[in-house]
Amino acid sequence: MSRLAWVTTAAAHGLDDDESLGLEALRRAGVEVDVVDWHDEAVDWASYDRAVLRSTWDYAERLPEFLDWLGVAGELTELVNPLPMVRWSLDKHYLAELEAAGVPVPRTTYVEPGEAVALPAGEVVVKPAVHAASKRVTVPRGDTIGDLFAEEALALHDADAEQLAVAEAAVDLVTARFGTPAYARIDLVRDDDGRPCVLEVELVEPSLFLAQGGPAAAERLAAGLAK
Numbered sequence: 001m002s003r004l005a006w007v008t009t010a011a012a013h014g015l016d017d018d019e020s021l022g023l024e025a026l027r028r029a030g031v032e033v034d035v036v037d038w039h040d041e042a043v044d045w046a047s048y049d050r051a052v053l054r055s056t057w058d059y060a061e062r063l064p065e066f067l068d069w070l071g072v073a074g075e076l077t078e079l080v081n082p083l084p085m086v087r088w089s090l091d092k093h094y095l096a097e098l099e100a101a102g103v104p105v106p107r108t109t110y111v112e113p114g115e116a117v118a119l120p121a122g123e124v125v126v127k128p129a130v131h132a133a134s135k136r137v138t139v140p141r142g143d144t145i146g147d148l149f150a151e152e153a154l155a156l157h158d159a160d161a162e163q164l165a166v167a168e169a170a171v172d173l174v175t176a177r178f179g180t181p182a183y184a185r186i187d188l189v190r191d192d193d194g195r196p197c198v199l200e201v202e203l204v205e206p207s208l209f210l211a212q213g214g215p216a217a218a219e220r221l222a223a224g225l226a227k
Contacts, residue, residue, distance in 0.1 A: 004033045004225065005043070005051040005077070009058045016055040018218075021210040025222035038069055045076040052080045052182075052225055056205045059090075060131045080225065081203050085178040089203035092129045103169045104197035106189060156212055163188055163196045170198050182224050183208060 006023060008016065019035065026033045036043050038056050045051060051073055059066040067087075074083045081089075088094055095105045110129070111117045119126075159167070167186040174181060185206035187199040210217045 002030075002032060003047065003049050004031050005045070005048040006033055006035045007038050007051050007053050008035055008055040009039065010037050012055040012057050016207070018054065018208050018210045021218040022054070022221055025218035026225065028219075029222045029226045031222070031226050038073075039065065045073045048077045050078045050080055050225070053086065053205050055207075059204070060128065063090075063130055080182045081184075082178065085174065085181060086204050088174075088178065089201055090130055092127075092131075092200065094201060095198070098170060098173060098198055098201070101169075101173050103173060104166060104191070104195060106191060106197055106199065154209060154212055166196045166198060170201050174201065174203065183221065 004026065006019065006026075008019070023033055023035070034048075036051075038053075038059075039062070056066070070079065070083055070086060073079060079086065093110060095108055096110065099105045099108075109117070166188060170186050171181070171184055174184065181203055183203075183206070185202040185208060187202060188196045189199045191197050208217070208221065210221065
């Protein structure tokens, strides 16, 4: 694999902390890589061996257009992650599938368009089934988090055995359905009893926090993308 498209969107330029580290690692691995916008009609996708979705953070607001682009680009080059996996991960209804398979998830009510909903008492989080980077997530006070993405306070954390088991169970389900993802981020929270459960399975455009992972993190990503 010699030529790769690192796929972003114009609104995210300069905001993805993974980008510089990932690009440098890919170039050290001998990969020719360009940063390109998914919606740029001038891009010749067939000229790339692989197109890697990295910071396409506006896809939720442009979903029909994004889905059309995925179909077109997927015919011209290899998408990473692959199209069926990406389509599945776009909509948080996949949490119901995880739950049915025995993977713990937060207690969730799915409200379809046009349905009325009565919020239960206590603390709840309301978010769209299709969204990115915490944008348009709300809490009972009515606060809305984020514009293109929400700022986060990051800290290193060593996952314990229980957390790893839950995350691995989610990845195992994805792998059984679609094959092994090139990259994934499994977001966990603790339920009311303190047990870890899957909040999201990020397979489209997740920040991978390469800086927090140390030099080896970018090298591992580059090695996986260059295979």
